[in-house]
Amino acid sequence: MIxxxxxxxxxxxxxxxxxxxxxxxxxxxxxxxxxxxxxxLDKHVQVFSGVSYTAFLIPGLVMMSVLQNAxxxxxxxxxxxxxxxxxxxILLPPLSYWEMYSAYVLAAIVRGLTVGLGVFVxxxxxxxxxxxxxxxxxxxxxxGAAILGTMGxxxxxxAEKFDHLAAFQNFLIMPATFLSGVFYSIHSLxxxxxxxxxxxxxxxxxxxxxxxxxxxxxxxxxxxxVVVLAFFIVLAGIAIQLLKNGYKLxx
Amino acid sequence: MAAIQITDVKKNYAAxxxxxxxxxxxxxxxxxxLLGPNGAGKTTLISVVAGLIRATSGSVKVMGHDVQSDxxxxxxxxxxxPQELVFDPFFTVRETLRMQQGYxxxxxxxSWIDEVMENLDLTNKADTNMRALSGGMKRRxxxxxxxVHKPPVIVLDEPTAGVDVELRQTLWxxxxxxxxxxxxxxxxxxxxxxxxxxxxxxxxxxxxxxxALDTTNALLKQVAGSQLKLRLSGAxxxxxxxxxxxxxxxxxxxxxxxxxxxxxxxLASLRTGGCVIEELQLEQADLEDVFLxxxxxxxx
Numbered sequence: 001m002i003x004x005x006x007x008x009x010x011x012x013x014x015x016x017x018x019x020x021x022x023x024x025x026x027x028x029x030x031x032x033x034x035x036x037x038x039x040x041l042d043k044h045v046q047v048f049s050g051v052s053y054t055a056f057l058i059p060g061l062v063m064m065s066v067l068q069n070a071x072x073x074x075x076x077x078x079x080x081x082x083x084x085x086x087x088x089x090i091l092l093p094p095l096s097y098w099e100m101y102s103a104y105v106l107a108a109i110v111r112g113l114t115v116g117l118g119v120f121v122x123x124x125x126x127x128x129x130x131x132x133x134x135x136x137x138x139x140x141x142x143x144g145a146a147i148l149g150t151m152g153x154x155x156x157x158x159a160e161k162f163d164h165l166a167a168f169q170n171f172l173i174m175p176a177t178f179l180s181g182v183f184y185s186i187h188s189l190x191x192x193x194x195x196x197x198x199x200x201x202x203x204x205x206x207x208x209x210x211x212x213x214x215x216x217x218x219x220x221x222x223x224x225x226v227v228v229l230a231f232f233i234v235l236a237g238i239a240i241q242l243l244k245n246g247y248k249l250x251x
Numbered sequence: 252m253a254a255i256q257i258t259d260v261k262k263n264y265a266a267x268x269x270x271x272x273x274x275x276x277x278x279x280x281x282x283x284x285l286l287g288p289n290g291a292g293k294t295t296l297i298s299v300v301a302g303l304i305r306a307t308s309g310s311v312k313v314m315g316h317d318v319q320s321d322x323x324x325x326x327x328x329x330x331x332x333p334q335e336l337v338f339d340p341f342f343t344v345r346e347t348l349r350m351q352q353g354y355x356x357x358x359x360x361x362s363w364i365d366e367v368m369e370n371l372d373l374t375n376k377a378d379t380n381m382r383a384l385s386g387g388m389k390r391r392x393x394x395x396x397x398x399v400h401k402p403p404v405i406v407l408d409e410p411t412a413g414v415d416v417e418l419r420q421t422l423w424x425x426x427x428x429x430x431x432x433x434x435x436x437x438x439x440x441x442x443x444x445x446x447x448x449x450x451x452x453x454x455x456x457x458x459x460x461x462x463a464l465d466t467t468n469a470l471l472k473q474v475a476g477s478q479l480k481l482r483l484s485g486a487x488x489x490x491x492x493x494x495x496x497x498x499x500x501x502x503x504x505x506x507x508x509x510x511x512x513x514x515x516x517x518l519a520s521l522r523t524g525g526c527v528i529e530e531l532q533l534e535q536a537d538l539e540d541v542f543l544x545x546x547x548x549x550x551x
Contacts, residue, residue: 096323
C-alpha cells in the first residue's frame with residue numbers, strides 16, 4: 001500500500017510541478033472553444049429545448065478536457081520515463097502490477113477532474129446551468145477519466161517513441177473525442193454517421209455526463225453507463241495484463 | 252542459502268544469445284566481481300537478477316526468493332545501481348530518495364536517507380533539483396537510491412564509469428563498510444584494479460558464458476603466476492622457451508614463470524641461443540593479465 005501511495009503521490013507531484021502546462025493551458029484552450037463556438041452559434045443553434053447552445057456546450061467541453069488530460073497524464077508520464085530511462089526506478093522495486101495500474105490511473109483521474117473542474121468554474125459564468133442529476137455527473141466524469149487514464153497507460157506501454165504516442169493521440173483519441181457530440185447532438189448527423197457514432201464509447205461518456213446537467217440526452221443514461229462501464233472493464237483488464245506480462249517494459 | 256543463485260540462465264534476443272547457460276552461486280557477505288568485455292552479457296545477467304528482463308530459460312533466486320514467481324520478496328532484498336546515468340528531472344535529491352524508499356514499501360526514514368547522503372557527500376545537495384547536478388553527483392544519487400531500503404544484496408553495474416577519483420574513494424569506503432556489516436556486494440566494472448582490490452571472488456563472462464569462476468587470489472595464481480618481460484636482440488627466442496611465452500610484440504617478449512628459481516635456467520637458455528638481453532623486468536601478474544589471457548582463450 002505504501003508503494004502505491006508513493007507512486008500516486010509522485011504522479012500527482014509530477015503534473016503539479018508544471019501546472020501551467022498541465023492545468024492552466026488546457027483550461028484556457030477550453031475557454032477559447034467556448035468563446036468562439038458559443039459566440040458564433042449561440043443565436044443559431046438549439047440542441048435541447050430550453051437549453052442555450054452555450055449551456056449545451058459547457059458540459060461537453062468540461063468532459064472533453066477531463067478525457068484529454070486524463071489520457072495525457074498517464075501516457076506522457078510513462079513515455080517520458082521510458083525515453084529518459086528513469087522507469088527503472090519503478091521497475092526495480094517490489095511494486096505489484098495492481099499498484100502500478102491504480103497509481104497511474106488514479107493520478108490521471110485527479111489531473112482530468114482538476115482540469116475539468118477548472119474549465120467548469122471558468123465557463124459556468126457564461127450560461128445558466130442546471131444540475132438535474134449530480135450523481136450521473138460524478139459517475140460519468142470519474143469513469144471517463146479512468147477510461148482515458150487507462151488508455152494513456154496502454155498507449156504509454158505500447159509506444160516506443162513520442163511519434164507513436166502522437167499518432168495514438170491524433171488519430172484515435174482526438175477524432176473519437178471530437179466526433180462524440182461535444183459540440184453537437186448526434187441526432188443532427190446524417191444516418192450513417194449517427195450509426196457510426198453509436199460505436200464510439202466517448203459519445204456515451206459525454207452524453208451521459210450532459211444528462212446529469214439537463215436531464216436530456218441522446219440515449220438513456222442507464223444504457224450509457226453500462227457501455228462505459230463495460231468499456232472500462234475491458235480496457236482495465238488489458239492494461240493490467242500488459243503490466244503483469246511486462247509487455248515492452250520488461251523485455 | 253545463497254545470496255544470489257543463478258541456475259542455467261539463457262537469454263535470447265532473436266538470433267543473438269546474450270546469455271548461454273549461466274550458473275553462479277554468490278554467497279551472503281561476499282564481495283563478488285562480474286567481469287567481461289563489452290557485450291559479454293554482464294548487464295543482461297544483472298537485469299535478469301533484478302527482474303528488469305525475463306530470462307528465456309533458467310532460474311534466479313535472491314536470498315531464496317525466485318525473481319519471477321516470488322518477485323516482490325526478491326526485489327525487497329536487492330538494491331541495484333544501474334549502469335545508465337538516469338534521473339527524474341522533476342524532483343530534488345531528497346524527494347527522489349524518499350520516493351524510492353516508498354516504492355519499496357517503507358515508511359519515511361529520513362535518518363537513514365541522511366546517513367546515506369552523508370556517506371556519499373550529498374548532504375549539501377539534498378534540496379537541489381536532479382537536473383542541476385553534475386554527472387558525478389547524479390551517479391552518487393543513483394547509488395543512494397539503491398541503498399534507501401537497506402538491501403542485503405547490493406548490485407553495482409559499473410558504478411565508477413567516468414567518475415572522478417574522489418567519488419570512487421567515497422563510494423568504495425561506504426560500500427566496503429556495508430560489506431563488512433554483512434551486505435553482499437556484486438560489482439561489474441571495467442576497472443580491473445578495482446575488482447582485484449575489492450572482490451574476494453570473481454566470475455568472468457565471455458559471449459554469455461562463464462569462462463572463469465574462482466577466488467581472486469586463485470585466479471591470479473592459477474592463470475598467470477609472474478611475468479618475465481624481456482627486450483631481446485641478436486637472435487629469436489629459443490624453441491625451448493616458446494612454451495612459456497604469453498605475450499610477444501615488437502618491443503617485448505613476456506614469459507610466464509611460477510617460481511623465482513626458474514629465472515636462471517631461462518637466462519642460460521637465452522645466452523645459449525645467442526640472444527642479447529637489452530632489458531629485463533620481473534612483474535607480478537595482475538587481474539588485467541588474467542583477464543586478457545582468459546579472454547584470448549589462452550588458458551581455456
